[in-house]
Amino acid sequence: MTRLLLILVLIVAALFALSLLVGPAGFGPAQSLDALLTGRGEAVALVMREIRLPRALLGAMVGASLGLSGAALQGYLRNPLAEPGLIGISSSAALGAVIALQTGLAAAFAAALPLAALAGALVAVLLVFLLAGPRGGSLTVILAGIAISALAAALLSLVLNLSPNPFAVSETVFWMMGSLADRSFTHVWLALPFMVAGWIMLALTARGLDALTLGEDAAGSLGLSLPRLRLLVILGTAAAVGASTAVAGAIGFVGLVVPHLLRPFVDGRPGALLPASALGGAALVLAADVAVRLILPDRDLKLGVVMAFVGAPLFLHLIYKTRRATA
Amino acid sequence: MSLLSVQTLTVMRGECPVVDHVSFDVGPGECVGLIGPNGAGKTTLFRALLGFLDATGRCDLRDRDARARAHHAAWLPQAREIAWPIPVETLVTLGRIPHLAAGARPGPADRDAIAAALERMELTDFARRPATELSGGEQARVLIARALAQDTPLILADEPVAGLDPAHQISAMAEFARIAADGRAVVVSLHDLGLAARYCTRLILMHRGRIEADGPPRDVLTPDNLARVFGVSAYMLETEAGLVFQPMGVVP
Numbered sequence: 001m002t003r004l005l006l007i008l009v010l011i012v013a014a015l016f017a018l019s020l021l022v023g024p025a026g027f028g029p030a031q032s033l034d035a036l037l038t039g040r041g042e043a044v045a046l047v048m049r050e051i052r053l054p055r056a057l058l059g060a061m062v063g064a065s066l067g068l069s070g071a072a073l074q075g076y077l078r079n080p081l082a083e084p085g086l087i088g089i090s091s092s093a094a095l096g097a098v099i100a101l102q103t104g105l106a107a108a109f110a111a112a113l114p115l116a117a118l119a120g121a122l123v124a125v126l127l128v129f130l131l132a133g134p135r136g137g138s139l140t141v142i143l144a145g146i147a148i149s150a151l152a153a154a155l156l157s158l159v160l161n162l163s164p165n166p167f168a169v170s171e172t173v174f175w176m177m178g179s180l181a182d183r184s185f186t187h188v189w190l191a192l193p194f195m196v197a198g199w200i201m202l203a204l205t206a207r208g209l210d211a212l213t214l215g216e217d218a219a220g221s222l223g224l225s226l227p228r229l230r231l232l233v234i235l236g237t238a239a240a241v242g243a244s245t246a247v248a249g250a251i252g253f254v255g256l257v258v259p260h261l262l263r264p265f266v267d268g269r270p271g272a273l274l275p276a277s278a279l280g281g282a283a284l285v286l287a288a289d290v291a292v293r294l295i296l297p298d299r300d301l302k303l304g305v306v307m308a309f310v311g312a313p314l315f316l317h318l319i320y321k322t323r324r325a326t327a
Numbered sequence: 328m329s330l331l332s333v334q335t336l337t338v339m340r341g342e343c344p345v346v347d348h349v350s351f352d353v354g355p356g357e358c359v360g361l362i363g364p365n366g367a368g369k370t371t372l373f374r375a376l377l378g379f380l381d382a383t384g385r386c387d388l389r390d391r392d393a394r395a396r397a398h399h400a401a402w403l404p405q406a407r408e409i410a411w412p413i414p415v416e417t418l419v420t421l422g423r424i425p426h427l428a429a430g431a432r433p434g435p436a437d438r439d440a441i442a443a444a445l446e447r448m449e450l451t452d453f454a455r456r457p458a459t460e461l462s463g464g465e466q467a468r469v470l471i472a473r474a475l476a477q478d479t480p481l482i483l484a485d486e487p488v489a490g491l492d493p494a495h496q497i498s499a500m501a502e503f504a505r506i507a508a509d510g511r512a513v514v515v516s517l518h519d520l521g522l523a524a525r526y527c528t529r530l531i532l533m534h535r536g537r538i539e540a541d542g543p544p545r546d547v548l549t550p551d552n553l554a555r556v557f558g559v560s561a562y563m564l565e566t567e568a569g570l571v572f573q574p575m576g577v578v579p
Contacts, residue, residue, distance in 0.1 A: 223397030
């Protein structure tokens with residue numbers, strides 16, 4: 001367990017360094033790190049400190065938030081298919097963010113963007129819990145997610161449809177595909193407080209999620225407060241996913257892929273899966289963000305698109321496995 | 328000294344009382360069998376005792392806060408849920424949660440309780456296997472071991488032996504009887520009246536939410552009670568090995 005976390009920390013550190021060193025400017029590694037640490041070489045230092053460092057930081061933060069939220073949602077709903085992107089939380093957060101952008105609220109007041117995204121995410125989590133119930137089977141959870149995603153997509157289309165400015169529309173559409181390109185420290189500071197709050201809340205659910213393996217009644221008889229656990233999962237997920245979506249757009253499948261891959265290494269324990277998934281999510285998003293820069297360096301390939309290519313086949317595989325298990 | 332004290336406990340579902348003015352006390356040394364036909368209110372009574380349902384009347388277990396309750400009573404629900412492929416030993420460790428401080432790892436006392444619970448349920452050889460890969464009966468034993476590891480003065484179990492093979496039904500009931508004989512108490516709901524007659528020191532017969540009879544097995548399993556509540560007749564014999572009970576026919 002400790003060894004797994006150590007290995008994951010090393011992987012995240014390596015990918016973080018790689019993310020700092022890959023980019024169109026083409027500096028040498030020694031020159032880049034020197035500029036980053038000492039500030040020598042003005043242009044290089046500027047690129048390193050104002051473009052690549054915030055991009056790498058956001059990659060790690062967004063990945064950790066999405067991985068952690070996925071693991072917590074799966075643990076709470078006791079369903080390996082629950083994921084912020086698939087059950088409509090990311091798209092609802094995107095809806096909130098787009099409303100803040102289109103109404104000019106985000107321009108008037110910087111925290112409006114993450115707050116609006118958080119509100120969108122909160123509504124979606126509440127709806128999923130309400131529709132699927134904490135005991136909801138795979139089918140109910142996925143159906144609730146489809147309904148919420150469809151509603152969020154319709155409302156997003158409506159906002160874009162009614163938008164008076166065609167440039168803002170195309171910008172928003174690209175933003176929604178999810179990307180870490182051209183982000184600055186403003187985005188880091190905007191998202192960090194909400195993410196940290198979400199991480200703390202989700203970290204506090206570990207023992208409760210372990211107990212919930214036995215069902216709600218058994219968990220309750222072990223001295224666990226289910227209302228407190230539910231509140232922590234709802235608010236923690238909304239804060240983490242809302243802030244991620246506000247700065248990076250909708251990036252799906254991280255919360256599905258990472259817990260699925262890491263579950264065997266923590267003996268299936270949902271509590272131990274939380275820190276592992278946070279680190280795994282950071283590694284996956286950093287790796288994908290390096291990949292988009294290497295695959296098509298001059299076409300601005302979107303991170304959300306790459307993640308969907310990785311995640312969707314795995315999702316199909318999981319559905320196939322679930323079907324076989326219940327057949 | 329009593330380990331569980333219940334006075335006029337009533338649970339309503341809409342207008343209809345599902346548990347109706349139920350009163351009883353359970354003391355150390357008692358292995359109480361809760362019997363009654365389907366829908367008699369056994370599960371509802373258990374859940375009300377643990378504070379999971381709104382109820383009127385008094386129950387000392389309900390009055391405790393969640394943590395104190397977890398130290399006093401272990402609860403084995405009828406639904407055998409194991410959501411993730413957790414190894415058997417790790418699952419049994421969940422029973423130690425009430426004894427662990429926030430963030431603490433299981434210590435020597437916890438490990439002893441876990442090893443003892445695994446041994447009593449004959450699960451030591453399964454300790455490393457994922458619980459979800461075991462058969463239904465084996466999973467039931469794993470969950471019983473989890474409740475034993477909680478190491479509480481009182482154990483409440485809702486049909487713990489349903490679906491077990493005869494040998495493990497007998498060993499599980501013998502284990503409950505032994506725990507009671509150690510000075511603790513067990514309340515277990517059962518449909519197998521033969522097991523109830525043989526291993527319980529006392530039976531509580533429920534019918535339509537009320538307690539119809541409460542006492543030693545031979546006083547509760549009377550032909551009149553059996554015909555009225557279960558609609559069956561039975562053969563009963565006092566032997567050297569204990570009371571032998573076998574339902575024989577349906578009473579019209």
